[in-house]
Amino acid sequence: MARKGKNKRYTQKKRYRRRIGIGTIGLVGGISLCYLAVPTQAYKKDKTCEAGTIKLPISTILVNGQYLIDQNVVDRDEILVYKDEPKVYVGTNEEGLQYGYDANIIADKLAHYDYSNNGEKIVFLTFDDGTSTTVTPKILEILKAYDVKATFFLLGSNIEKGGEQAQALVKQIFDEGNAIANHSYTHEYRILYPNRTLNLENFKADFEKNEDYIKEILGVDFTTRVLRCPGGYMSWDNMNQLDSYLLENDKVSIDWNALTKDAEGAKKDKDQLVQEAKNTSEGKEIVVLLMHDTYGKEATAEALPEIIEYYKANGYTFKTLI
Ligand SMILES: [Zn+2]
Numbered sequence: 001m002a003r004k005g006k007n008k009r010y011t012q013k014k015r016y017r018r019r020i021g022i023g024t025i026g027l028v029g030g031i032s033l034c035y036l037a038v039p040t041q042a043y044k045k046d047k048t049c050e051a052g053t054i055k056l057p058i059s060t061i062l063v064n065g066q067y068l069i070d071q072n073v074v075d076r077d078e079i080l081v082y083k084d085e086p087k088v089y090v091g092t093n094e095e096g097l098q099y100g101y102d103a104n105i106i107a108d109k110l111a112h113y114d115y116s117n118n119g120e121k122i123v124f125l126t127f128d129d130g131t132s133t134t135v136t137p138k139i140l141e142i143l144k145a146y147d148v149k150a151t152f153f154l155l156g157s158n159i160e161k162g163g164e165q166a167q168a169l170v171k172q173i174f175d176e177g178n179a180i181a182n183h184s185y186t187h188e189y190r191i192l193y194p195n196r197t198l199n200l201e202n203f204k205a206d207f208e209k210n211e212d213y214i215k216e217i218l219g220v221d222f223t224t225r226v227l228r229c230p231g232g233y234m235s236w237d238n239m240n241q242l243d244s245y246l247l248e249n250d251k252v253s254i255d256w257n258a259l260t261k262d263a264e265g266a267k268k269d270k271d272q273l274v275q276e277a278k279n280t281s282e283g284k285e286i287v288v289l290l291m292h293d294t295y296g297k298e299a300t301a302e303a304l305p306e307i308i309e310y311y312k313a314n315g316y317t318f319k320t321l322i
Contacts, residue, residue, distance in 0.1 A: 089174075091151075091224040091322035096177035099149040100322035103181075103226045103252040106288060110257055115284035123287040123316040125150035125308075126256060128183055128228065128263075129294035131169040133162045136293045138301035140172055146308045148318045149176075153183035153228045156210040158294055159217075170217045179320035180218075181226035181254075185210040189231060198238040200245060225251045226321050232256075254321060256290035260307070262300045263292050273303035278310055287316065 092100050101122065109115065125143075130136045130152055143150055152173050159166045174180055184192065184206045191202050207227060215222055232255045233239055246253055258280035260273040268276070281287045289307070291300050311318070 089218070089222045091181060091226055092179040092320060093174055093177060096149060096174075096179060096320060097322070099177065099318065099320045100179060101319040103254055103321040106286060106321060107252050107254045109286055110255060110288065113257075115257060115286045117285035119285070121285050121287075121311075121314065121316040122319050123281075123289060123311045124319055124321055125289055125291065126153060126228075126321070127151070127291050127293040128153045129155045129158055129187065129292050131159055131162060131166045131173070132293060132295045132297075133165045133169070134295055135297045135301050136166075136169045136173075138298070139293045139304060140169070140176065142301065142304045142308070143178070144176060146305070146312075148308055149178050149320050150318075151179040151181055151226070151321045152293070153181045154210070154214060155183045155187055155294070156185035156213040157187065159213070167217050170214065174218055174222070179224075179226070179322050180214065180222075181224050181228060181321060182207050182210050182214070183228050184230050185213065187230045192230060193236045196235075196237055198236055198241055200241045203242065204245065224322075225249075227251060227253050228255065229253055252321075254288065256288045257284060258287045259290040260300060260303060262297055262303075268299060270299050270302040270306070273299055274306045274310070277303070277307045281311075287311070288321075 101124070106124070125148070127136075127139060127150060130139075131154065139150070154170065159170060162169070170180070184203075186192075186206055188206075189196075192199065192206060194202075211224070214224075229236070229239075229242075233242075233253050234255055242253065245251075258277060261268060261276045262273055277289060281289065291297075291304075293300065308318075
């Protein structure tokens with residue numbers, strides 16, 4: 001028995017070293033709360049986190065299970081290594097991937113006003129400015145009842161306003177296989193586009209703040225490459241600066257080509273919203289429908305069943321933007 005145990009330990013040790021040696025993920029269980037999105041190395045535990053946060057990459061492996069980290073010799077049990085490769089979520093969970101569609105392709109189509117898709121009709125239901133504790137739960141209930149997925153462009157300041165309940169809704173959106181995208185933290189035009197002109201530094205900071213906030217809720221292995229500019233990309237000057245940033249960072253900005261007008265003009269009732277969705281979708285094989293699930297948009301939730309039924313009756317498949 002003793003010998004068997006010894007062999008087992010030896011095997012583990014060998015595997016551990018080999019994995020670290022090639023710079024990939026090793027083992028050491030019991031750590032689950034804190035992890036990095038792209039762990040290609042082992043890291044030293046940080047005392048600030050109970051489960052072990054990650055700070056310093058290992059530069060050298062010494063003999064006798066000791067490692068050199070930032071010029072300090074450290075024992076193996078102070079090292080945190082991943083047991084398995086963590087999942088890096090891009091916009092949606094594993095279940096949601098089957099509904100996901102490359103947002104780059106759709107953004108490109110929209111930029112060229114080309115809504116054709118070889119006869120195959122697809123619709124992207126999109127909801128901006130959530131989550132709200134009043135409307136988002138209704139939207140989710142309807143999506144579930146119709147077994148349809150949507151893309152939610154989340155707004156951090158609103159989530160913060162809604163407290164724990166709004167945060168739980170972010171989790172629910174994700175867990176139910178919908179896609180999550182970034183719609184900035186503040187939504188403040190005067191910060192993002194002073195004098196109607198893009199301020200790229202402010203823009204980046206605001207979107208990064210929002211992404212970090214969503215990670216706080218969903219976990220650090222969540223990320224999204226899809227974003228929507230508050231007010232729409234089309235509305236502002238100097239947006240060519242944003243293009244190179246998006247390209248370099250593999251991000252996609254996407255507007256819409258249909259809308260219920262639940263945030264435009266006079267307040268509309270359910271029937272008017274449904275009618276606007278139909279009017280603006282007509283003749284399009286690709287539809288990206290803009291709606292809002294924020295405070296005061298109860299009529300959007302009321303209209304949603306008929307909107308979904310309209311697309312179903314007209315042969316559309318429901319997809320999400322990832
Ligand atoms: Zn918005």
